[in-house]
Amino acid sequence: MGEAIVITSGKGGVGKTTTSANIGTALALQGKKVCMVDTDIGLRNLDVVMGLENRIIYDLIDVAEGRCRLAQALVKDKRFDELYMLPAAQTKDKHAISPESVKDIVLELKKDFEFVIIDCPAGIEQGFKNAVAGADKAIVVTTPENAAVRDADRIIGLLENERIESPKLVINRIRANMVKKGEMLDIDEICSVLAIDLLGIVPDDEYVIKAANMGEPTVMNPSSRAAIAYRNIARRMLGDTVPLMPMEEKPGVMRKLKKFIGIG
Amino acid sequence: MCMTAVKHHVTIKGVKDGLVFLLDDACEFDEVMKELQHKLEKTHQKILTGPIIHVYIKLGSRRATEEEKEQIREVIGQKGNLLIQSIESAEEDPASDLVNLSDVKLLKGIVRSGQTLTQEGNILFLGDINPGGTIVSSGSIYIMGSLRGMAHAGVDGDEKAVIAASHLRPTQLRIASIISRPPDEWGINDAFMEYAYVKEGKMEIDKIHQLHKLEMKH
Numbered sequence: 001m002g003e004a005i006v007i008t009s010g011k012g013g014v015g016k017t018t019t020s021a022n023i024g025t026a027l028a029l030q031g032k033k034v035c036m037v038d039t040d041i042g043l044r045n046l047d048v049v050m051g052l053e054n055r056i057i058y059d060l061i062d063v064a065e066g067r068c069r070l071a072q073a074l075v076k077d078k079r080f081d082e083l084y085m086l087p088a089a090q091t092k093d094k095h096a097i098s099p100e101s102v103k104d105i106v107l108e109l110k111k112d113f114e115f116v117i118i119d120c121p122a123g124i125e126q127g128f129k130n131a132v133a134g135a136d137k138a139i140v141v142t143t144p145e146n147a148a149v150r151d152a153d154r155i156i157g158l159l160e161n162e163r164i165e166s167p168k169l170v171i172n173r174i175r176a177n178m179v180k181k182g183e184m185l186d187i188d189e190i191c192s193v194l195a196i197d198l199l200g201i202v203p204d205d206e207y208v209i210k211a212a213n214m215g216e217p218t219v220m221n222p223s224s225r226a227a228i229a230y231r232n233i234a235r236r237m238l239g240d241t242v243p244l245m246p247m248e249e250k251p252g253v254m255r256k257l258k259k260f261i262g263i264g
Numbered sequence: 265m266c267m268t269a270v271k272h273h274v275t276i277k278g279v280k281d282g283l284v285f286l287l288d289d290a291c292e293f294d295e296v297m298k299e300l301q302h303k304l305e306k307t308h309q310k311i312l313t314g315p316i317i318h319v320y321i322k323l324g325s326r327r328a329t330e331e332e333k334e335q336i337r338e339v340i341g342q343k344g345n346l347l348i349q350s351i352e353s354a355e356e357d358p359a360s361d362l363v364n365l366s367d368v369k370l371l372k373g374i375v376r377s378g379q380t381l382t383q384e385g386n387i388l389f390l391g392d393i394n395p396g397g398t399i400v401s402s403g404s405i406y407i408m409g410s411l412r413g414m415a416h417a418g419v420d421g422d423e424k425a426v427i428a429a430s431h432l433r434p435t436q437l438r439i440a441s442i443i444s445r446p447p448d449e450w451g452i453n454d455a456f457m458e459y460a461y462v463k464e465g466k467m468e469i470d471k472i473h474q475l476h477k478l479e480m481k482h
Contacts, residue, residue, distance in 0.1 A: 157376035
């Protein structure tokens with residue numbers, strides 16, 4: 001029996017789908033059998049980020065309403081044999097499915113997969129309730145902004161009411177130079193407010209946008225700093241001890257030289 | 265009806281802006297309620313007609329529970345023109361004014377955004393109140409942890425209530441009906457080991473080691 005992990009944030013646009021896609025792919029890179037479930041019904045994105053949009057035949061609602069078998073709706077990834085995705089319906093809305101049916105589907109998936117990664121929609125209403133219904137664990141994504149941290153805090157409070165283990169935190173889109181200047185919330189500050197375990201930090205990396213537009217998960221490109229961050233997150237989920245990445249990029253030759261002669 | 269012949273448990277007095285109901289503190293609460301109802305319905309019906317009258321309830325040294333207060337509100341509230349302004353007990357004698365540990369309720373946890381913790385009496389809270397979270401009590405609030413959200417002490421009107429925290433950085437503080445927005449109104453302190461209290465109708469902040477002086481003044 002595998003485990004189901006919901007990726008959630010409360011606030012929209014902090015990178016839930018990107019995080020889901022990359023954690024799912026990173027786990028597959030580690031040789032795990034993974035299924036990603038998009039529960040953002042009516043606004044599905046996971047398939048686009050994964051570049052699998054054109055392979056969708058059935059979706060989550062079709063499974064819930066018995067128009068197809070679960071196995072028929074699963075979309076196999078083009079890169080990995082053991083990575084699958086269950087897409088959300090695009091034509092319905094979040095009321096088209098109940099938390100109970102999501103729970104049944106997730107339970108079914110857990111029999112076949114080691115990890116079921118559930119991409120949660122923004123908000124705290126029906127869509128959120130659907131997404132968390134079948135989850136054993138949760139990963140809360142936030143960015144170093146007050147509003148995102150506030151919403152993450154609200155979500156953690158709501159998760160405490162569910163039968164879910166203490167959630168883990170991913171802080172996304174950190175800009176080292178802004179943190180250094182004190183213009184962005186720093187990691188310690190966020191962790192002390194939210195008071196949950198930190199699973200990883202992901203630096204702000206333009207490549208993430210480029211990769212999403214290409215339908216290629218960032219994590220496939222080892223020269224991207226965000227990719228390394230996601231790989232580290234996956235390794236921590238598998239029980240490895242991986243230190244947090246240093247926030248700054250390695251100084252280039254010119255920076256070193258400037259520092260050496262005292263003008264950097 | 266001969267109930268009015270016995271000792272009065274309810275005395276109604278007129279003041280400048282309304283009526284004061286003095287409820288006897290030496291008898292059973294039920295008796296007081298019975299007489300209150302009787303007076304309103306049978307002997308003092310004349311005050312029930314006419315414009316809205318503000319009513320102040322004084323309980324003497326009785327410590328009424330929320331339920332009992334609710335009963336009072338119900339009985340008086342059912343008469344259209346009586347508007348309850350306050351329900352107060354007399355101050356305790358100074359000796360018992362010092363925080364008695366047995367009066368303090370110990371609570372633990374994290375109050376997160378969107379959550380509200382409500383308690384009667386004095387609270388000692390071990391943990392953080394996060395931004396968007398609220399802690400409310402009828403007495404004082406002492407927090408071992410960070411207060412980053414909202415705290416409302418003395419919610420029933422007790423201006424002697426205080427709010428103390430190891431890290432006092434609230435979004436807003438309320439004591440009784442006095443509201444304060446910290447950063448705008450207090451200037452920037454280091455925010456550690458501080459408490460808020462009401463002095464002459466205004467909220468003031470001081471270091472926790474000054475708290476005993478305030479207790480003595482009462």
